[in-house]
Amino acid sequence: RALLKNAPILILDEATSALDTESERAVQAALNELMKGRTTICIAHRLSTVQHADVIVVLEKGRIVEMGSHKELLARGGHYQKLHQLQFRD
Known part of the structure; x- marks a missing residue:
């Protein structure tokens, strides 16, 4: 949905929680591109998901x-x- 609508704010709720480490890295890289120039609220238990915030x-x-x-x-x-x-x- 975030790709279809050029929203200025993204809310990501456990976006990578069900992924293995390798898949998480790939998805996180794509999300990092998507988040550029946007306000992003990222809810996560995995610190690897939020450590660059x-x-x-x-x-x-x-x-x-x-x-x-x-x-x-x-x-x-x-x-x-x-x-x-x-x-x-x-």
Whole structure:
């Protein structure tokens, strides 16, 4: 639908959640092109989906607990950093 209508705002709700890692990368690359010049609200549990966003808002129990860039949130050592450790530990 986003391709059919040249909407200035995109809302992506778990757009890549059902995909394997390889497919997610391909879809994310296409979405990155689609998002250029648009305001995008991206809802995701996978941090790989949102890590390049200008601003990341972390919610817990429906409340904002952190806000910032990927780098800022990692440096803060809060909820986002803990989620990042869980999702990307080797």
